[in-house]
Amino acid sequence: MTRIDNWTRPNIRSLVPYSSAKDEYSGADALFLDANENPFGTYNRYPDPQQRKLKAVLVKQTNISPKQVFIGNGSDEVIDLLLRIFCEPGMDKIATFSPTYGMYDVSANIHNVGIVKVPLDANFDIVNTDISPILSDDKIKILFLCSPNNPTGNDLNSEKMMELIESFNGIVCVDEAYIEFSEQDSMAKWIEKHDNLVVARTMSKARGLAGARVGYAFTNEKIIELLNKVKPPYNISALNQNEAIRILENKDRFEQQRNTILNERSRLIEQLGTLSSVEQIYPTASNFILIKVKDADNLYAALLERNIIVRNRSKQIPNTLRISVGTPQENQQLLKAIKEIEL
Ligand SMILES: Cc1ncc(COP(=O)(O)O)c(C=O)c1O
Incomplete structure (x- = not known):
């Protein structure tokens, strides 16, 4: 047994997956009388369960093989499936560096899986964090590293991420939802070398396809097999x-x-820096900006009154708002509104 087999929940290891005729036959010009579909129409057929065409297009510009790609219903599905595969409900745990993306916690809670939260350091990075609680707890099965991190916006240090991938005895999921906005390299080039690495990506952000729900993961064939x-x-x-x-x-x-x-x-960033209510603008490598303001609840409510919705992150980091970068016109509207509120 490989260590991936060892980490896999026994019921998943022995699971016989659902198999459709479309899994076994990929041609288009056959007589399909297998799936109780209506023979008439445009979208009358079930889709390709293995998304072969999409995977081929997705990996065109990479060294990654289509066999190292999994497509999810958003990367949220990738997160959820990893928990289903590797975490025994009521027994196992995940680890995160907080504050971070909220769905890791929600997914863990859905599956009755514990959460070990290690605070990010003063720069919202993992350079000066104490990782011993993660390395010493053998109930932690998945470590989530979000880089660039949501809601802080910054990249995590890549050497430290690599150190964790090498030393953590479990799955490391590097969530690169915002990587296209960052100058940092993707971790995807390491999936061959490190059998515990899963790189989660999405078409919801830079690709502009949040409405369609298409996320994906790059990882080794063994984990792809489990996800499938x-x-x-x-x-x-x-x-x-x-x-x-x-x-x-x-x-x-x-x-x-x-x-x-x-x-x-x-x-x-430049314009927000000129506003008196903005106290700090945190470095960002993503398509959003986290700002510290004098009174976040107040500013959030005043913007809401003007039909401008930003994200109040004050529960995670006191007096902060997270602002997604909009169109030039939308950003102008936001700046104008904050100036008006300041008067
Ligand atoms: C860090 C991070 N990961 C994953 C997601 C979810 O992306 P998707 O739309 O692919 O489910 C988000 C969405 O906000 C995110 O911020």
């Missing part, structure tokens, strides 16, 4: 697979949108 075993058979609709392919093939549009967002991010 546990996922719902047709987890990505045919409409969403087609739309994801269309979006991925339009590289110019992606580059153009990303550049606009990055330029707007710089402009917002």
Whole structure:
């Protein structure tokens, strides 16, 4: 048994997954009388359960093989499936560096899995954190590293992430939802070398496809096999697979949108810095900016009154708001509103 087998819940190890005829046959020109579908219509057929075309497009510009790709119904599904595979409810735990993305906790709570939270250091990084509670607890089965981190916006230190991948005796899921906005390299190049590494990505952010729910993971074939075993058979609709392919093939549009967002991010940072209610702007490598203000609840409510919705993160970090970078016009509207509120 490999160590991945050892970490897998016994019931998942022995699970016989659902198998459809579409898993066994991938051609398009056969007589399909297998799935009780209506023979008429456009989207009358179940989608490809293995999303073969989408995976081929997704890995075109990488050294990653389609066999090292899993597509999820958003990367939230990847997070959920990892918990289902590796964490025994009522017994096992996950670990996170807090504050971070809220769904790790929610997924763990759904599965009755414990959570060990280690605080990020003063720079919201993991350089000066005490990782011993993570390394010494053999009930922790998954460690989530979110880089760039939500809601703080910054990259985590890559050497320290690597140290954790090498020393942690369990799955390390590096959540790179915002990596396209960062200058830091993806960890995906290490999936061959480190059998415990799962890199979670999404089309919801830089790719502009949050409405379609398409996330993915790069990892080794062994973990891909487990993810495929546990996922719902047709987890990505045919409409969403087609739309994801269309979006991925339009590289110019992606580059153009990303550049606009990055330029707007710089402009917002500069302009927010001139406002008297803004006390601190935290460094960001993502498409959002965390700011510390004098009275976050007040500013949040005043913006809401003007139909501008930002995210109040004060429960995690006192007096902070998280602002997504919008279109130039939307950002202008936000700045104008804060100036008015300040008067
Ligand atoms: C860090 C992080 N991971 C994952 C997700 C979820 O992404 P998806 O839309 O692919 O489920 C989000 C969404 O906000 C996020 O911030």
